[in-house]
Structure formats: structure tokens, C-alpha cells
Amino acid sequence: MSQSRKHSHxxxxxxxxxxxxxxxxxxxxxxxFMGLEPNAQQATMSTVVFFFASYARSYVIRRIFNxxxxxx
Numbered sequence: 832m833s834q835s836r837k838h839s840h841x842x843x844x845x846x847x848x849x850x851x852x853x854x855x856x857x858x859x860x861x862x863x864f865m866g867l868e869p870n871a872q873q874a875t876m877s878t879v880v881f882f883f884a885s886y887a888r889s890y891v892i893r894r895i896f897n898x899x900x901x902x903x
Contacts, residue, residue, distance in 0.1 A: 833897045833898075834893070834897050836894075839890060839893050839894060839897065840890065842893070843886060843889045843890045843893060844886070846889060847882055847885055847886045847889065850882070850885060851878050851881075851882045854877075854878050854881055854882075855874050855875065855878040858873070858874040858877055858878065859871065859874040
């Protein structure tokens, strides 16, 4: 049984929202310990860019696996 496109989007977006929150927190709170001083706007912009790149990557890989790999 393969995963529907709708379910693929739902799973991918859930994963991405959690990842975006984690990524923003890392940039904003941990980067200062490495000598970088991002402000909230910079942390948000970097998170948005990586969010869309990761979403596209995750969705495409999931669809390829659903199409090529069958569970027996």
C-alpha cells in the first residue's frame, strides 16, 4: 500500500514545521556561541529559505520511494 499524495504532503509539512522551529532556535540561540550574532529577522529569513528547500527535497524523495519501493 503506497502513501497518498495528500498524506505525503501532510507528513512532509509536519516534519518541516518542527524542523523550522528547531532551525530558527539553533540560528538565533546557538550561533552567538560560535561568534555569529544573527538578529531575529536574519534567523527567520534563513529558516524560510531552508524550509522551502527541505520541503521540496523531502517531498520528492518520498514520492520517488513510494513509486519505486513497494512493501511486501
